[in-house]
Amino acid sequence: MNTFDLLLQGVLVAMQPMNLLYALIGVTLGTAVGVLPGIGPALTVALLLPVTYKLDPGGSLIMFAGIYYGGMYGGSTTSILLNTPGESSSIVTALEGNKMARAGRGGPALATAAIGSFVAGLIATLGLAFIAPYIVKLALVFGPREYFALMILAFVTVSSAFGDSALRGLTSLFVGFALAMIGIDLQTGQARLSFGIPDLLDGVEVTTLAVAMFAIGETLYIAAQGNRGEETVEAVKGSLWMTAQDWARSWKAWLRGTIIGFPIGAMPAGGAEIGTFLSYATEKRLSKNPEEFGHGAIEGVAGPEAANNASAAGTLVPLLTLGLPTSATAAIMLAGFQQYGLQPGPLLFANNPQIVWGLIASLLIANAMLLVLNLPLIGLWVRLLTIPKPWLYAGILLFATLGTIGANPSVFELGMLLAFGVLGYIMRLFGYPIAPAVVGLILGPLAEQQLRRALAISQGDVTTLVMSPIAAGLLIVAAAAFIIPLILRLRGRGEVLSQLAANED
């Protein structure tokens, strides 16, 4: 069967009334949570994971897809109307979008972000559908050592290639590794780092760590800022609709953003931020009116928003085909898969094609729903932004702890949540990125497994790791991704890299 048939079958799965309902609930919840300031897509997905616990795997993953896209959409709304982006990949959107909103052009800014997200999501999801089978074929020739090399590459790009300090990225990654060691060793059954505490034998849950570090750590950080710098929500004045000129200026930016964003997401290159910055720079260079940039240029919203969504769909390529999460959001989605005993990777395409293709098709549907649902509902989302801070953060913590209690109602688990929350706050305070810790926690054990398999096959000969051309090539790329930024920073050219910081998504 070719891709088109499979996709069509997926659409049939996704179009079942129950699945449509799940997708609708997903996009609504995703947008509602994503629109709250300080909450990015990673946290949105982590917070809403418990809602899907009791659904069947297909339905829950479909709801997931909706939450993921909805969370991203909500994030862009926040950054346009409130100058505090909920996620680092929306920083660029805030740059121009907030200026537009202040100039009374909030409506067109939101519209171009929404339609741009739709266009990018559509093209990128189709791209995912058509590229995935080829990567799956490639992945089938991968052995343990190739996977290990690929994971090393992902570790480097997630932790140290971007951001303002390789040291802090790597430290965060190793914190994740250390936490990943807790629990029973899968191959020998030996308990590691559990100190005789039964609760630790199962290891640290990815969702617990993600919710603690993103929700509780962030809440503590914002609480510690005191009441300085009240933000103002820009009212949406004037027409929501884009003028003919807005359309003319937007559509090329959407397409360019998509073309820039998708490959960056699809390569194990970390978050969506990089694409948004590149897209912004491109639009600024190509624009006929560059003087508008910094004062509310519509291209500066359209391009980066499209790039953001395209690269988010792009991160699903390594996630679904190789089981390789390259962003915090993808790491949490991987945890969602594992909760049903599904391991993304080439075998998932072979064994559960209806789930994979149902998911891909739901992304298309969720995307369309967001467009139809959200432009009319914009007034409602704006009202969510005006919730006073005490109520907002009290509510966020309520739902943050709800997920943990729902998964495991134990005092010990809540204690871990609190401890990791404080850890997340301290890391935030000292400028450590959070995403590497989350990726390290989920990908660390997988990398260990592949390494041990590879070495068992070679009977302990370490050179086997570089004896295959693919593995050696990947390791060379990983080494380059580690060393080149280090040299750039030493030469004082680190500003570019710190702008590309992969902080959250």
Added chain:
Amino acid sequence: MSKGNEPLATKRRPDWAALIIALCLFAVAAVMLWDVSHMKAVAQYARIGPATVPTAVALGLIALGIWTAFEAWHGDFPEREHQEIAPVIWVVAGLAGQMLLLKTAGFSIATGVLFALTARGFGLRKLWLSLPAGIALSFVVWVIFSQLLQLLLPAGPLERLFF
């Protein structure tokens, strides 16, 4: 955040807080190495066993600790913004309160306490308003999640009163 452009001539002081981070990294590495040393020596096929990767991670942490200490000594860490401690303590107290009350008082009351203390941390002083509101909201959440979505949330006196 980046300090690339500052002249190196300005001598900066050691960052003591960052030096403590380095010490913490050493401590974690030490705990991991201690744990590994207690592991039963199984007949290890191919020289790689459950102890290999923890050892590697511990060595990595030591290397990062040295690097951190080096940067901290030179004051290379980014400036930290002023932090107010009181709100942080309120929020932490809320989380601790929820943790301790959960088993005895049930989800709604425990989470209501979390809600009220978090709101207090963000400047809402009217506990007589936020505590009942938090308990009511938590109760609604409890009903939705435990009755409709069949999630196991601990029940207390308040929940048993209704269900």
